[in-house]
Amino acid sequence: MEEQLKIDFEKLLEKSNFSKKNIEIKRKNFNNFIEKGFPNKREENWKFSDLNQIISKNIKNLSFYNDLSKPNKIDQSTFIDGLEHNKLVFVNGRIEKIEFDYEEKNNIEILDDLVLEIPNNVNNSLLFLNNAFVSKFFKLIIKKNYSLKKPLVIYNITNKDLVSKSINLKFDILLEENSSLKLIEFSNDKSTTNFININYNFDVKKNSILKNYKIDNNPNSNIKYYFNNINQDTNSVSEIFLLSSGSEFIKNEINCDLNGKYASAFVNGVFLLNGSKHHEIKTNINHLVENTKSYQLIKSVLEDESKAVYQGKIFVDSKAQKTDGYQLSKAILLNDNTEFNAKPELEIYADDVKCSHGSSSGSLNEDSIFYLMSRGLNYKEAKKLLINGFLLDVVEKITDSEIKNLIKNIMSLKQ
Amino acid sequence: MREKQIDKLKDYKYGFTTDIENIRAPKGLNKEVIEFISKAKKEPKWMLDWRMKAFERLKNLKEPNWQKPKYPKIDYQDIYYYSAPKSASDKPKSIDELDPKLLETYKKLGIPLQEQQRLNGIAVDAVFDSVSVATTFKDKLNEVGVIFCSISEAIQKHPELVKKYLGSVIPLTDHYFATLNSAVFTDGSFVYIPPGVRCPMELSTYFRINASQTGQFERTLIIADKGSYVSYLEGCTAPMRDENQLHAANVELVALDDAEIKYSTVQNWYPGDENGKGGIYNFVTKRGLCKGINSKISWTQVETGSAITWKYPSCILQGDNSIGEFYSIAITNNHQKADTGTKMIHLGKNTKSKIISKGISAGFSDMTYRGLVDISSKAKNSTNYTQCDSLLMGNKCGAHTVPYIKNKNPESNIAHEATTSKISEEQLHYCQQRGLNPEEAVGLIVNGFCKEVLQQLPMEFAVEAQKLVGISLEGSVG
Numbered sequence: 001m002e003e004q005l006k007i008d009f010e011k012l013l014e015k016s017n018f019s020k021k022n023i024e025i026k027r028k029n030f031n032n033f034i035e036k037g038f039p040n041k042r043e044e045n046w047k048f049s050d051l052n053q054i055i056s057k058n059i060k061n062l063s064f065y066n067d068l069s070k071p072n073k074i075d076q077s078t079f080i081d082g083l084e085h086n087k088l089v090f091v092n093g094r095i096e097k098i099e100f101d102y103e104e105k106n107n108i109e110i111l112d113d114l115v116l117e118i119p120n121n122v123n124n125s126l127l128f129l130n131n132a133f134v135s136k137f138f139k140l141i142i143k144k145n146y147s148l149k150k151p152l153v154i155y156n157i158t159n160k161d162l163v164s165k166s167i168n169l170k171f172d173i174l175l176e177e178n179s180s181l182k183l184i185e186f187s188n189d190k191s192t193t194n195f196i197n198i199n200y201n202f203d204v205k206k207n208s209i210l211k212n213y214k215i216d217n218n219p220n221s222n223i224k225y226y227f228n229n230i231n232q233d234t235n236s237v238s239e240i241f242l243l244s245s246g247s248e249f250i251k252n253e254i255n256c257d258l259n260g261k262y263a264s265a266f267v268n269g270v271f272l273l274n275g276s277k278h279h280e281i282k283t284n285i286n287h288l289v290e291n292t293k294s295y296q297l298i299k300s301v302l303e304d305e306s307k308a309v310y311q312g313k314i315f316v317d318s319k320a321q322k323t324d325g326y327q328l329s330k331a332i333l334l335n336d337n338t339e340f341n342a343k344p345e346l347e348i349y350a351d352d353v354k355c356s357h358g359s360s361s362g363s364l365n366e367d368s369i370f371y372l373m374s375r376g377l378n379y380k381e382a383k384k385l386l387i388n389g390f391l392l393d394v395v396e397k398i399t400d401s402e403i404k405n406l407i408k409n410i411m412s413l414k415q
Numbered sequence: 416m417r418e419k420q421i422d423k424l425k426d427y428k429y430g431f432t433t434d435i436e437n438i439r440a441p442k443g444l445n446k447e448v449i450e451f452i453s454k455a456k457k458e459p460k461w462m463l464d465w466r467m468k469a470f471e472r473l474k475n476l477k478e479p480n481w482q483k484p485k486y487p488k489i490d491y492q493d494i495y496y497y498s499a500p501k502s503a504s505d506k507p508k509s510i511d512e513l514d515p516k517l518l519e520t521y522k523k524l525g526i527p528l529q530e531q532q533r534l535n536g537i538a539v540d541a542v543f544d545s546v547s548v549a550t551t552f553k554d555k556l557n558e559v560g561v562i563f564c565s566i567s568e569a570i571q572k573h574p575e576l577v578k579k580y581l582g583s584v585i586p587l588t589d590h591y592f593a594t595l596n597s598a599v600f601t602d603g604s605f606v607y608i609p610p611g612v613r614c615p616m617e618l619s620t621y622f623r624i625n626a627s628q629t630g631q632f633e634r635t636l637i638i639a640d641k642g643s644y645v646s647y648l649e650g651c652t653a654p655m656r657d658e659n660q661l662h663a664a665n666v667e668l669v670a671l672d673d674a675e676i677k678y679s680t681v682q683n684w685y686p687g688d689e690n691g692k693g694g695i696y697n698f699v700t701k702r703g704l705c706k707g708i709n710s711k712i713s714w715t716q717v718e719t720g721s722a723i724t725w726k727y728p729s730c731i732l733q734g735d736n737s738i739g740e741f742y743s744i745a746i747t748n749n750h751q752k753a754d755t756g757t758k759m760i761h762l763g764k765n766t767k768s769k770i771i772s773k774g775i776s777a778g779f780s781d782m783t784y785r786g787l788v789d790i791s792s793k794a795k796n797s798t799n800y801t802q803c804d805s806l807l808m809g810n811k812c813g814a815h816t817v818p819y820i821k822n823k824n825p826e827s828n829i830a831h832e833a834t835t836s837k838i839s840e841e842q843l844h845y846c847q848q849r850g851l852n853p854e855e856a857v858g859l860i861v862n863g864f865c866k867e868v869l870q871q872l873p874m875e876f877a878v879e880a881q882k883l884v885g886i887s888l889e890g891s892v893g
Contacts, residue, residue, distance in 0.1 A: 044481070181445055318810045333825035337793065344831070346816040351807035351837040362828035 008065035015155035030132035036125035093167035107146035151182035157192035165385035179298035180209040234260030242269035258292040280309035302338035440497035469597035514793030560626025569605035603634035608643035619648040634662035639674035672707030684720035691750025701728035705737035713740040729758035732766035747780030756786035761794035779807035858885030
């Protein structure tokens with residue numbers, strides 16, 4: 001694979017038009033990645049999901065260069081129906097459409113010619129890979145005191161032409177003071193066996209609100225890695241909801257630094273898996289100052305041979321008195337070959353805090369099924385009703401009612 | 416230099432039998448030293464071979480480094496792996512020579528004078544002799560057929576049992592410290608409870624003759640045969656001073672069909688001074704195997720001493736319907752560090768496990784609960800319940816929880832809960848209002864916090880442990 005990486009990297013530099021500075025940074029990132037390679041289970045972070053193995057098992061002849069010179073057709077049918085929204089459309093990793101029809105143009109800025117970075121986190125080789133191979137680095141700025149009127153949907157569409165490629169995307173999103181953004185990331189994949197590596201960096205300034213909904217629902221054989229870094233200032237709120245269901249493998253990593261007083265972060269997620277799917281969420285919530293709050297709720301329903309992993313960490317600095325931190329992960333295992341692994345971690349250095357976590361996993365409660373069946377439901381219906389109730393608990397946490405309904409429809413949960 | 420030492424060894428070759436009491440093996444870890452230990456203990460060949468196998472394996476192993484408390488590198492060549500008990504002339508002559516701080520603690524714990532002397536190895540008056548007490552116990556045990564002796568004695572007298580079970584729970588190849596122990600262990604306890612026998616008393620290292628000098632590489636093996644029961648106590652509430660910094664003991668428990676083993680530990684080794692200098696590294700490997708059906712192993716530990724405690728008493732629930740339990744109180748103060756917890760590995764059907772862990776950190780200390788619950792796909796209908804609570808005193812200390820939960824079986828249930836909190840001002844105020852001083856108040860509240868675990872200790876131990884909990888936190892309030 002190393003040979004392939006080198007060839008593809010030189011090809012990328014040759015065909016693209018990067019600035020001198022960026023080429024230099026890219027080379028450093030590339031060398032760092034070559035040194036570390038794809039993460040494997042010897043790394044604590046990847047203990048339950050050996051990416052190196054997963055990639056070599058699922059993807060044959062992975063290549064890293066992706067020709068972005070020709071435009072791709074956009075399949076209009078993939079757009080979300082019944083919800084007015086702004087669009088950023090990516091097809092096979094190429095930006096095809098930027099549309100902010102509902103917004104005041106002077107309050108939104110999009111930059112795409114930025115200087116890349118060399119990540120500080122030396123343990124995460126996938127960030128090096130991302131910075132080395134990303135072709136355009138986008139930055140979205142929401143200006144002071146502006147709230148987007150309609151949600152922004154980032155479509156990540158891949159079509160049949162894309163096979164065994166590595167796609168790297170990188171976004172920076174800055175919410176200036178008193179601003180707000182509802183962001184839906186919507187994946188629609190018709191491609192096979194690609195490795196998709198997406199890197200988000202959110203900067204949420206004072207009094208701003210970020211709502212981020214990640215929807216991955218249609219079945220496909222891609223391997224995905226999302227890294228989300230969130231920086232929160234005083235009195236800011238971030239709300240993340242994940243629907244993790246479609247792809248063969250997804251790891252969502254969320255690193256959230258609560259840097260300002262009264263900042264709060266909410267991470268809610270649903271894993272709905274079947275087949276041989278393997279999904280993971282890893283959270284790192286860092287309470288760095290006083291009076292911050294975090295809440296995490298992850299629920300999984302596993303069928304066939306699927307596997308879900310929850311690795312959650314709450315870190316409380318010695319300065320962060322009056323922290324309120326909570327983690328809960330629950331899983332229902334429906335088949336003999338399913339697997340659920342959890343590592344809910346607390347690292348606490350301050351004494352006046354309220355931190356707790358809980359985790360449970362097991363089968364559906366037979367008593368409840370019996371109760372429902374005695375009232376006329378058949379086994380299948382009873383099971384479905386219980387599972388829906390179990391999942392609805394998380395979906396109900398979504399604060400935006402329009403998007404909540406959309407997600408309920410996608411998950412076919414009745415109201 | 417090394418050759419010289421080997422030469423020296425050769426000289427000893429003939430002197431062994433007569434003057435072994437005063438011999439110390441040369442410093443360092445090598446083949447010769449292991450041969451020396453084995454010879455000094457008059458071990459049969461198979462035992463030496465076993466040690467050698469461990470030593471060979473050790474060469475390919477690296478020290479683990481994933482733990483939270485980091486420590487300076489240990490020079491394994493700078494350790495004496497065998498030294499015979501100290502001669503009377505090295506020991507303190509009277510109680511007045513001891514550290515007054517130590518004496519004060521003894522007083523608080525209510526330890527009798529003779530006992531204090533014994534603990535410090537002071538030559539004890541012939542009238543009071545634990546030997547006589549111990550012999551009466553021995554007779555009682557012999558009556559029911561319980562074997563309770565040192566592991567060296569067991570190697571001589573019961574080789575078939577030792578051969579069969581030694582290393583069956585903690586294999587030679589396990590990890591660095593366990594393998595090191597297998598190569599160089601010097602002594603420890605051996606217990607065998609015959610089928611259907613309920614051991615008539617709590618067994619304790621305390622009653623075993625010559626138990627005080629087991630050294631830093633202790634090895635304990637307890638076998639409960641079918642339908643038997645034993646409760647074993649290790650350690651003691653009194654502070655133990657030891658010149659050896661590294662302690663890497665191995666404890667193996669085997670419970671056959673319908674057998675039950677209850678293993679309680681109170682550890683109060685020297686934690687180092689207030690500035691975190693010195694103190695013992697307690698790197699112990701403890702593992703129990705519920706081999707038979709309906710077997711049960713229960714670990715209870717009160718860990719208050721040592722500069723670094725790094726241990727995970729575990730249960731392998733192999734037999735169907737077997738039960739594993741883990742109750743722990745770990746207290747760290749000043750610059751102490753602890754990384755402790757358990758592993759519950761469910762292999763058999765209908766297996767149950769329960770983990771109750773209470774961690775208290777004060778001063779500049781750091782405490783980590785690290786645990787694994789692993790339910791394999793064959794362990795149908797298994798359940799686990801875990802509760803780990805931490806209490807923090809001050810904002811210079813840390814409390815961490817790192818549970819690993821793996822479930823591969825849909826018919827099994829796992830529940831895990833953890834909380835972190837502090838002693839509230841209201842509680843303190845309430846107690847103080849009723850006439851307790853702040854330290855007593857903290858002691859009372861902490862004892863309440865730990866109650867679930869203290870209840871698991873044998874009666875006489877529990878009382879002392881309760882006092883110990885209070886004493887360990889001295890100086891952390893106000």
